Amino acid sequence: MSLIYGEKFGKLYLKKELNLSLSRNEVLLIKGNNGVGKTTLVKLLIKYIKNDFGFLNNNTKKVYYLEENVSLPEWITACEYISIIEKIKKQKISYILDELFDIPKNVKIRHLSKGNKQKLALLTVLVNGADLYILDEPSSGLDKGTLNEFVMFLKDYFIKGQTLVIISHDNSYDEISSRTMFI
Numbered sequence: 001m002s003l004i005y006g007e008k009f010g011k012l013y014l015k016k017e018l019n020l021s022l023s024r025n026e027v028l029l030i031k032g033n034n035g036v037g038k039t040t041l042v043k044l045l046i047k048y049i050k051n052d053f054g055f056l057n058n059n060t061k062k063v064y065y066l067e068e069n070v071s072l073p074e075w076i077t078a079c080e081y082i083s084i085i086e087k088i089k090k091q092k093i094s095y096i097l098d099e100l101f102d103i104p105k106n107v108k109i110r111h112l113s114k115g116n117k118q119k120l121a122l123l124t125v126l127v128n129g130a131d132l133y134i135l136d137e138p139s140s141g142l143d144k145g146t147l148n149e150f151v152m153f154l155k156d157y158f159i160k161g162q163t164l165v166i167i168s169h170d171n172s173y174d175e176i177s178s179r180t181m182f183i
Helices: 038-045 078-089 095-101 114-125 144-158 169-176
Strands: 003-012 018-023 027-031 053-058 063-068 134-135 164-167 178-181
Touching: 003 038, 018 038, 018 053, 027 038, 027 114, 027 169, 038 134, 038 164, 063 114, 078 114, 095 114, 095 144, 114 134, 144 169
Parallel strands: 027 164, 027 178, 063 134, 134 164
Antiparallel strands: 003 018, 003 053
16 A cells, blocks of 8 residues: 555646556655655655645555754753653664764754754654655755765664655765666
């Protein structure tokens, strides 16, 4: 059974019909030029917006979504934020990813670099327990070395048994995707 299934669905302003079937344990990489509707597709998949036409069925119960433009509470420390997320999700963050990213934990989020803010967002969204993980441009702000380590983390530890959708222009995710959808 498909986790998400859509047939000839979309938004009128996209001027295209989309077809999609996403199964459990699949890693779908979505690519396309700017402005073609990748983020709109994600918002349709998670029911944030409604499709104007066609059929779209979503059988997920819990989706963890990392938006392209991350907004974090700037007035607390990274450590406080992680603690809050763990309480909300009733799950611990990945100690492997935590060590890999090495985020300054006792610094207020407003003082973190863009790359460290992105790492913090990734660290807290990739907590186990979701039916589906969606990462919209997860590489934003990451240097090449961190990006390569992150992709290896996904490959070696995370994607086994997980369903993941990655929206990216970056070719680094090609090796871990089950398939690629071009919009």
